[in-house]
Each structure stands twice: as structure tokens, then as C-alpha cells.
Amino acid sequence: MCGIVGYIGQKNVLPILIEGLRRETYRGYDSAGVVVFNEKADPVCVKAIGKLENLEGKLNNRQIEGVLGLGHCRWATTGGVTEANAHPHWDCQRNIFLVHNGIIENYKELKEKLGKEGHRFSSETDTEVLCHLIEKYFQGNLEEAVRRIIKEVRGTYGLAVISKNDPQKIVTARLSSPIILGINSNEFLVASDPAAILTRTRQVINLDDNEIAVLKPGNFFILKEKPLTQIEWTLEEAERGGYPHFMLKEIMEEPEAIENAIKGRLIPEEGTVKLGGLQSVSERLRKVNNAILVACGTAHYAAMVGEYMFEEYAGIPTKTDIGSEFRYRKPIVNEKTASIFISQSGETADTLAALREMKEKGVLTLGITNVVGSSQARETDAGVYTRSGPEIAVASTKAFLGQLATLAMLTVYLGRQRDMALVMGKRIVSELSNLPELTKEILKSAPEIAKIAKKYKDFENFWFIGRKYNYPIALEGALKLKEVSYLHAEGIGGGELKHGFLALVDEDFPTIAICPSDSVYDKMISNIEEVKARKGKVIAIATKGNEKIKELVDDVIYIPKTLEMLTPLLSVIPLHLFAYYMAVLHGHDIDKPRNLAKSVTVE
Ligand code: G6P
Numbered sequence: 366m367c368g369i370v371g372y373i374g375q376k377n378v379l380p381i382l383i384e385g386l387r388r389e390t391y392r393g394y395d396s397a398g399v400v401v402f403n404e405k406a407d408p409v410c411v412k413a414i415g416k417l418e419n420l421e422g423k424l425n426n427r428q429i430e431g432v433l434g435l436g437h438c439r440w441a442t443t444g445g446v447t448e449a450n451a452h453p454h455w456d457c458q459r460n461i462f463l464v465h466n467g468i469i470e471n472y473k474e475l476k477e478k479l480g481k482e483g484h485r486f487s488s489e490t491d492t493e494v495l496c497h498l499i500e501k502y503f504q505g506n507l508e509e510a511v512r513r514i515i516k517e518v519r520g521t522y523g524l525a526v527i528s529k530n531d532p533q534k535i536v537t538a539r540l541s542s543p544i545i546l547g548i549n550s551n552e553f554l555v556a557s558d559p560a561a562i563l564t565r566t567r568q569v570i571n572l573d574d575n576e577i578a579v580l581k582p583g584n585f586f587i588l589k590e591k592p593l594t595q596i597e598w599t600l601e602e603a604e605r606g607g608y609p610h611f612m613l614k615e616i617m618e619e620p621e622a623i624e625n626a627i628k629g630r631l632i633p634e635e636g637t638v639k640l641g642g643l644q645s646v647s648e649r650l651r652k653v654n655n656a657i658l659v660a661c662g663t664a665h666y667a668a669m670v671g672e673y674m675f676e677e678y679a680g681i682p683t684k685t686d687i688g689s690e691f692r693y694r695k696p697i698v699n700e701k702t703a704s705i706f707i708s709q710s711g712e713t714a715d716t717l718a719a720l721r722e723m724k725e726k727g728v729l730t731l732g733i734t735n736v737v738g739s740s741q742a743r744e745t746d747a748g749v750y751t752r753s754g755p756e757i758a759v760a761s762t763k764a765f766l767g768q769l770a771t772l773a774m775l776t777v778y779l780g781r782q783r784d785m786a787l788v789m790g791k792r793i794v795s796e797l798s799n800l801p802e803l804t805k806e807i808l809k810s811a812p813e814i815a816k817i818a819k820k821y822k823d824f825e826n827f828w829f830i831g832r833k834y835n836y837p838i839a840l841e842g843a844l845k846l847k848e849v850s851y852l853h854a855e856g857i858g859g860g861e862l863k864h865g866f867l868a869l870v871d872e873d874f875p876t877i878a879i880c881p882s883d884s885v886y887d888k889m890i891s892n893i894e895e896v897k898a899r900k901g902k903v904i905a906i907a908t909k910g911n912e913k914i915k916e917l918v919d920d921v922i923y924i925p926k927t928l929e930m931l932t933p934l935l936s937v938i939p940l941h942l943f944a945y946y947m948a949v950l951h952g953h954d955i956d957k958p959r960n961l962a963k964s965v966t967v968e
Contacts, residue, residue: 374552393755441737444489636790688715711739842940
């Protein structure tokens with residue numbers, strides 16, 4: 366995700382900003398920028414796309430002096446990867462310079478209004494509206510203007526701003542996007558990530574939502590008194606947000622991944638969704654009568670869930686395939702086919718090759734992608750970003766949740782273009798908005814899942830079984846366990862057990878059975894009984910309140926109730942945690958498993 370750093374003190378600010386940005390780059394970024402204020406000259410603002418070294422290259426040989434400045438590294442969300450879209454952003458007069466993390470959901474309305482009032486914009490970002498809003502309300506006091514504008518914006522922000530007309534101060538504010546203040550005897554820092562300021566100070570204040578802080582030479586204030594805390598993390602731990610591994614950090618971010626995917630896109634009163642990236646092809650989509658979902662690895666399992674969703678709720682005949690197969694088949698497509706490519710990185714070679722095949726055939730191509738400006742995002746006709754934030758661990762976790770949430774939204778979008786009833790649209794949309802809270806509940810059972818992993822640590826083979834929407838989740842659970850713990854795991858549809866697989870079941874081959882209380886629950890119970898009859902141990906993922914299942918299985922992990930089509934977004938979380946804890950117990954290199962790569966850009 367994006368990173369903010371700011372400084373006010375007595376030292377030359379530029380090296381401090383660059384050092385801070387370097388510490389934040391582990392989070393993933395695609396451009397960076399700085400602004401330096403100096404009382405005797407105009408502010409110097411320099412931005413560059415790509416690596417931080419590109420920015421440093423542009424700064425080289427320039428005499429840039431000043432003791433006040435802001436820096437930012439950007440991970441594109443609204444607007445492509447361009448220098449104009451990189452932060453800092455400024456107002457019409459170039460008096461106000463601002464850096465921002467988060468998403469301003471109502472930026473289009475605000476931009477239109479400000480445009481009519483004569484403001485000129487120089488980027489495609491949501492962030493820039495903040496600068497123009499501050500310009501509009503500025504009456505000599507920067508914090509007052511910030512206080513005024515946050516009443517008008519909807520969305521999330523961690524921001525820091527400086528102004529030529531109220532110099533010698535940084536004003537910073539937050540809502541659902543972290544901001545910390547670093548406190549030293551004669552200098553203050555602001556950052557979105559402790560890693561950015563740890564080399565200068567360990568005394569910090571965490572800003573809370575809706576708070577505004579003002580940092581001035583020699584003093585600072587917040588609208589509320591706050592105690593100082595001491596950071597105990599090492600630099601490396603700080604990069605992982607205090608978690609021992611990126612994989613765990615990213616699993617813990619799964620609620621956030623769903624929240625970011627759905628933010629500003631649900632229209633509850635109309636029982637539908639707004640997917641801006643599909644606007645240009647909406648009429649073409651209306652005519653689509655068959656769909657193909659193509660992806661690799663974990664993204665392919667998301668595609669499989671999408672297939673169930675599309676057929677049941679959008680009424681569109683759908684097929685799924687892995688990129689490496691699809692590109693060599695002779696798929697039957699026509700002018701009414703929508704081909705949809707799902708990829709976290711947007712750079713997976715097999716998925717891209719399949720996409721190019723479809724383009725050549727003149728088929729409509731859509732992308733569900735996390736990385737803004739990636740090859741997939743550029744080459745598809747249209748698409749939806751999952752906005753999951755950078756995923757560092759090789760094994761994909763939170764990106765999968767972003768993909769599933771996006772597929773559910775796409776189902777509503779396509780369904781409402783067809784025969785989906787308003788009441789059904791409303792139900793799905795309302796349940797989607799509950800998911801972040803429901804997923805947080807599951808994460809609370811992490812210690813319990815760690816205990817279960819310990820109990821099964823010495824087993825070398827595992828079955829994962831599920832049916833209907835949770836069949837792909839059985840495949841994902843098995844893949845995750847293989848990837849990080851190097852144990853043998855197989856995912857199968859519960860109904861297939863009796864077609865050969867049961868031959869392997871005995872007391873040494875435990876089964877993880879995903880059996881929420883849904884339309885195939887009874888069928889799953891029969892499958893579990895087949896395993897138990899052969900002395901197989903069973904861990905069940907069941908719906909909260911189902912006490913009866915305890916009589917049948919060895920261990921139960923509960924998930925909350927939701928709509929059947931959305932259960933994969935809940936049931937997969939314990940499986941991600943289970944794989945993670947198994948890998949910890951086996952002492953593996955969790956974030957970089959042997960023989961695997963995060964983004965497979967070769968065939
Ligand atoms: C690699 C990664 C997997 C990922 C797959 C597809 O194999 O290790 O975690 O699921 O690629 O990647 P994509 O970026 O296309 O989603």
C-alpha cells in the first residue's frame with residue numbers, strides 16, 4: 366500500500382524523507398514523490414514513476430534545502446501509474462501540498478463540483494480533490510481548513526499537508542488509514558508506517574480516527590491528550606506490522622481486503638453494485654450469453670467459485686479453466702462470450718497468453734486484477750481492481766478474498782442486468798457488506814486453529830473435502846497446505862470420495878471437511894460418515910450453532926452464518942490459518958516457500 370512520511374525539525378529534510386520512503390517500499394509501490402519547503406524559495410516538488418532510485422536520480426545534483434517536507438510512495442488505486450498521479454498533489458495556486466493514503470469514495474462528485482467552481486485538476490486521482498477542497502476553505506489556518514474538508518469527504522484517509530500560506534507546520538489527519546507521529550526533542554515526524562521513522566525515534570503517538578494533529582517547530586498538538594508509547598519492534602518486524610510473517614499479516618488483513626473491494630461499490634437501495642471499470646462495456650455485457658473464467662493457482666479456485674455464482678445467480682452458462690490448459694485448447698467462443706481473467710499480479714504468463722488468444726478472436730476480455738497498471742489490467746477491454754493492497758508472501762491469501770468479493774459483485778452486476786430480482790440483489794449486497802465483520806470474528810479463533818494444527822502436526826497426508834461452493838475451497842485449502850508446509854494434501858469434491866479416494870482413508874490420513882449449514886450439508890455429513898467408518902480423523906469447518914456435528918467429528922472450527930454463495934469467503938480463512946500454523950510448526954520459510962515464485966511470468 367501507499368506510504369507517507371513527513372518531517373519538521375532542524376535537519377536537512379530531503380535525506381530523511383528518502384530514508385523514510387525506502388523503509389516503506391517493502392509494502393509495494395509504483396511511484397514516489399517528495400516536496401520540500403524552504404522559507405527563502407518556492408517549494409520544490411519532485412515525483413517519479415517506478416523505483417525510488419528513479420526519484421533519487423531526478424533529485425541528484427539539485428541543491429534542495431529545507432527543514433520541512435513530505436514524501437509518499439504510491440500504490441495506484443484511482444488513476445494509472447503516471448507521474449501526474451504520484452503524490453504529493455497540489456491545489457491550483459501550488460500553495461498546498463498533500464500526501465494521502467486511502468480512498469475518497471465521493472471524489473467524482475466533489476471533483477465535478479470543484480471543477481464548476483473553477484478549480485483545475487492535473488491528475489486523475491481521488492487525492493487531488495483534497496488539495497482543492499483545502500484551497501476552497503483555506504482562510505489563513507491550515508488545520509481549520511482540514512477540519513472543514515473532512516466533513517465533506519466520504520471514504521478513508523491518512524493524510525499530511527503543508528501550505529505556503531500557513532508555513533512551518535504539518536497538519537495530519539486519519540480515518541481508517543494509519544498515521545503515527547514520531548516525537549523527538551527538536552523534531553517531529555509523521556508516517557503511515559513505523560518502519561519509516563524508527564531510525565530517528567521510538568517515541569510515537571498513534572493518531573486515532575477523526576483526529577487531526579499539528580506539528581510545528583518545537584511543539585505539536587492533537588485535539589485530544591494522548592499518552593506516549595514506546596515501539597518495541599525491530600525494523601524488520603515493523604515492516605510486517607509486528608507479525609512474524611507476511612503470510613500471517615496478510616491473512617489478518619483478509620477483512621480489510623473484502624472491505625476495500627466492496628468500498629463505494631455497493632448500492633443497497635437498488636440491490637446492485639457500481640463497477641466503474643465496466644461502464645464502457647456495460648451494453649456489450651448485457652448481450653453476453655456465456656462466460657469463460659481463466660486463471661492460475663489460487664486465482665483459478667476463485668474462478669471456480671465464480672462459475673457457481675454466475676450460473677446460479679446471473680443465469681449465465683460459465684466455464685472455468687487454468688491458463689496453461691486454456692491457451693492450448695480450441696475453446697468454442699462467439700461474439701456473446703465474455704472471457705474473464707483473474708490474477709493477483711496481472712503478470713502471470715499463462716493467464717496473459719490465454720487473454721491474448723481471446724483478444725485475437727475478438728472476444729470481450731475482462732480482468733479482475735489487484736495490481737493497477739499491470740499487463741493484464743492494460744490489455745483487457747475493461748475490468749475491476751480488487752484493491753487488496755500489495756501481497757508480499759508467495760502463497761496468495763488476502764488477494765483471494767478480494768477476488769471472491771469482486772466475483773460476487775460481478776454476479777450481482779450481471780444478474781441485475783438479467784433476471785435477478787431486486788430482493789435477491791438486495792440480499793446479496795447486504796450480506797456482502799456484513800462480511801468484513803464476520804471475517805474478523807473468524808480471525809479471533811486463530812489461537813484455537815493453531816492448537817488444532819499442533820494436534821495434527823505429525824500427519825503427512827490430508828484430505829480436504831467440500832461440495833458446491835466449497836468444493837473450490839477444498840482445493841484452495843489443500844494447495845495452501847502444500848505450498849507452505851510441504852505436506853501432501855489433496856482437495857476433492859466430497860461426492861468423489863467413494864470413487865477411488867476412500868481406498869487411502871485410514872487413521873493416518875485425516876480429512877478436513879468444509880460443511881457449513883447449506884444446501885449440501887446433508888450430503889457432506891454422508892461423506893464425513895464414509896471417512897469415519899474407515900477410522901479417518903475429521904476436522905470440520907461448520908456453521909456456528911451446529912453443536913450436533915461435534916458428536917461425529919474429532920475437531921470443529923466454527924464460521925458464522927451467511928448466504929450460501931458467500932460461504933467461501935468465510936470457510937477459506939480457517940484453512941489459510943491452518944496451513945500457516947502447520948508451516949510454522951514445520952519450521953519452513955513461510956513467506957518464500959521452496960521452489961515457488963510469487964509471480965510466474967514464464968510459461
Ligand atoms: C503463483 C503464486 C500463487 C498464485 C499464482 C497465480 O503460483 O505462487 O500464489 O495463486 O501464481 O498468480 P496471479 O498473480 O495470477 O494471481
